[in-house]
Amino acid sequence: MNNLRGIYIIWYRDLLRFWRDKARLITTFVMPFLFLVVFGTGIASSMMRGTGDSGFDYIQFMYPGIIGMVVLFTSMMTGVSLVWDREFGFLKEVLIAPISRTAVAIGKALGGATIATIQGLIMLVFIPFAHVSPSIGGIITLIAVMFVVALSLTSMGILIASRIKTIEAFGMVAPLMLFPLFFLSPAMFPTQYLPAWLGITVKFNPVSYGIDAMRQAVLGSQQSAMFGIHLFGFRMPIILDVVVVILFGLIMGTLAIRSFRVQE
Amino acid sequence: MTKIIEVEHLVKRFGDLVAVDDISLDVEEAEIFGFLGPNGAGKTTTINILCTLMKPTSGIARLNGFDVVRQQTEVRQSLGLVFQDQALDVRLTALQNLNFHAFVYNVPGSLRKKRMEEVLRMVELWDRRKDEVRNYSGGMRRRLEIARGLLHYPKVLFLDEPTLGLDPQTRYRIWEYIIKLRKQENITVFLTTHYMDEATVADRIAIIDYGKIIALDTPDALKSMVGGDIVTLKSANTEAAVAEIRDKYNIEAQHDGHEVNFEIQNGEEFIPTLVNNFRSGLQSISVRRPTLDDVFMKLTGREIREEAGGFEVMKKQWSMRQTRGGGGRFR
Numbered sequence: 360m361n362n363l364r365g366i367y368i369i370w371y372r373d374l375l376r377f378w379r380d381k382a383r384l385i386t387t388f389v390m391p392f393l394f395l396v397v398f399g400t401g402i403a404s405s406m407m408r409g410t411g412d413s414g415f416d417y418i419q420f421m422y423p424g425i426i427g428m429v430v431l432f433t434s435m436m437t438g439v440s441l442v443w444d445r446e447f448g449f450l451k452e453v454l455i456a457p458i459s460r461t462a463v464a465i466g467k468a469l470g471g472a473t474i475a476t477i478q479g480l481i482m483l484v485f486i487p488f489a490h491v492s493p494s495i496g497g498i499i500t501l502i503a504v505m506f507v508v509a510l511s512l513t514s515m516g517i518l519i520a521s522r523i524k525t526i527e528a529f530g531m532v533a534p535l536m537l538f539p540l541f542f543l544s545p546a547m548f549p550t551q552y553l554p555a556w557l558g559i560t561v562k563f564n565p566v567s568y569g570i571d572a573m574r575q576a577v578l579g580s581q582q583s584a585m586f587g588i589h590l591f592g593f594r595m596p597i598i599l600d601v602v603v604v605i606l607f608g609l610i611m612g613t614l615a616i617r618s619f620r621v622q623e
Numbered sequence: 624m625t626k627i628i629e630v631e632h633l634v635k636r637f638g639d640l641v642a643v644d645d646i647s648l649d650v651e652e653a654e655i656f657g658f659l660g661p662n663g664a665g666k667t668t669t670i671n672i673l674c675t676l677m678k679p680t681s682g683i684a685r686l687n688g689f690d691v692v693r694q695q696t697e698v699r700q701s702l703g704l705v706f707q708d709q710a711l712d713v714r715l716t717a718l719q720n721l722n723f724h725a726f727v728y729n730v731p732g733s734l735r736k737k738r739m740e741e742v743l744r745m746v747e748l749w750d751r752r753k754d755e756v757r758n759y760s761g762g763m764r765r766r767l768e769i770a771r772g773l774l775h776y777p778k779v780l781f782l783d784e785p786t787l788g789l790d791p792q793t794r795y796r797i798w799e800y801i802i803k804l805r806k807q808e809n810i811t812v813f814l815t816t817h818y819m820d821e822a823t824v825a826d827r828i829a830i831i832d833y834g835k836i837i838a839l840d841t842p843d844a845l846k847s848m849v850g851g852d853i854v855t856l857k858s859a860n861t862e863a864a865v866a867e868i869r870d871k872y873n874i875e876a877q878h879d880g881h882e883v884n885f886e887i888q889n890g891e892e893f894i895p896t897l898v899n900n901f902r903s904g905l906q907s908i909s910v911r912r913p914t915l916d917d918v919f920m921k922l923t924g925r926e927i928r929e930e931a932g933g934f935e936v937m938k939k940q941w942s943m944r945q946t947r948g949g950g951g952r953f954r
Contacts, residue, residue: 372719454676456699
């Protein structure tokens with residue numbers, strides 16, 4: 360009981376802070392807008408072959424990848440907020456409370472995942488820009504996928520944050536984790552034309568499966584068939600994509616809780 | 624009398640460093656217990672162990688009857704803690720900070736509002752309850768932390784250097800609250816400080832140095848360890864002055880290069896005799912009652928403030944704030 364209450368209040372505090380931070384809500388729009396409208400248009404107009412004969416233009420292709428980007432980067436913010444709490448002392452108030460460290464870590468992960476999902480949802484306002492028309496079922500699937508991806512990545516953020524003690528260090532390490540995860544995924548380019556070494560790296564990146572699942576949810580599984588990830592000659596269906604992400608999340612979550620528990 | 628804190632042979636090692644070296648003590652219910660010593664003496668480490676934030680290397684500690692290693696949740700529920708460094712969420716309001724605490728410590732929903740109002744009124748922050756804490760001054764933040772520490776009616780309130788870096792007026796008011804509290808709530812207060820004048824508020828004081836308790840008694844009993852009043856004088860020739868005092872009065876005076884100190888009963892009556900016959904070029908002289916500083920000096924041969932240095936601490940806090948501010952761009 361104690362721990363459920365603890366999970367709830369830690370989740371609630373993160374949302375409260377998010378809600379009070381209006382600047383963060385507004386800046387959420389800027390980066391995706393730049394990527395979709397400026398970067399996307401630029402790429403689309405200079406490289407026609409990009410998406411082949413799939414029937415999608417580059418911006419349509421990229422749109423689910425941008426949602427993935429927002430979820431990925433926002434999830435990592437959970438790690439930042441944990442390091443922040445440590446530097447500003449609030450973490451002590453949490454660690455001394457009569458709730459277990461496991462509950463603290465879970466509450467933090469759920470809070471970060473909820474915020475990342477909300478940020479991802481906000482991206483739906485770009486649907487008219489992207490000229491995509493996902494079904495209702497597709498959007499519901501997308502929300503579920505976003506939450507699962509976010510939960511896995513916030514767990515990873517907590518794992519890193521439990522090892523790194525200063526904001527400065529986290530600010531240096533986080534991009535080193537984020538950019539490979541982002542660029543070595545099908546977020547910005549279709550993977551079927553990649554050279555072998557790069558194509559394999561993409562398959563080892565758990566984020567790839569999250570983004571593939573989001574793309575299938577937004578563009579439709581059949582329609583986006585040619586962008587899919589192929590493992591052992593089979594194209595990954597959305598459900599297996601999600602399973603990969605969940606497995607990754609379970610490993611990260613376990614390590615995060617363990618790492619978080621041992622600190623004094 | 625009930626023993627609320629029991630500590631037996633507590634040891635904490637960090638590698639080769641023995642931070643807490645075989646400490647034993649008991650604290651009675653509703654007592655104000657002072658933990659006094661220079662920075663790095665082991666005060667905060669001891670508190671961290673009592674509050675379950677650290678595990679002892681060996682020894683036993685019980686709080687409110689609960690073992691601090693095996694019954695962490697019960698111990699945590701029994702204590703309130705005001706940290707040396709601030710532990711508030713500065714982006715939230717005072718009420719939101721308290722609400723978080725009330726929730727975590729399972730203050731029943733029906734009591735939550737009443738309690739929050741009660742503690743905020745006590746520390747005179749009720750009017751500012753909806754302000755973000757980042758707009759609070761240092762003294763207001765400390766008062767809010769004390770209010771928060773009391774919100775769940777703990778059995779023991781730990782105050783780790785509760786007035787560090789605060790101005791004298793604020794320090795005085797915080798002490799008023801603490802004394803009022805003890806009377807009202809029958810609460811036990813365990814405090815650490817290196818301000819000697821503050822420690823005299825305590826019913827009993829443990830003086831700790833290099834991880835060991837070197838004295839434990841009431842402030843008056845500790846002061847009586849110093850043999851009488853303290854006479855301090857300055858002379859043109861310090862060495863000669865010490866020699867003269869030794870030869871004439873058989874008193875072993877100490878000096879630190881420019882000041883000479885010695886203890887004597889009935890200091891006021893002794894001074895005229897001394898001054899009239901003094902040959903070593905007397906420049907100034909004063910007499911005062913012994914303080915806990917003198918007790919520490921007597922016990923260790925060192926001044927507590929050498930290590931505690933108000934200015935150094937201020938500088939450290941200031942530079943810490945700078946680094947924190949510098950991190951702001953990552954938000």
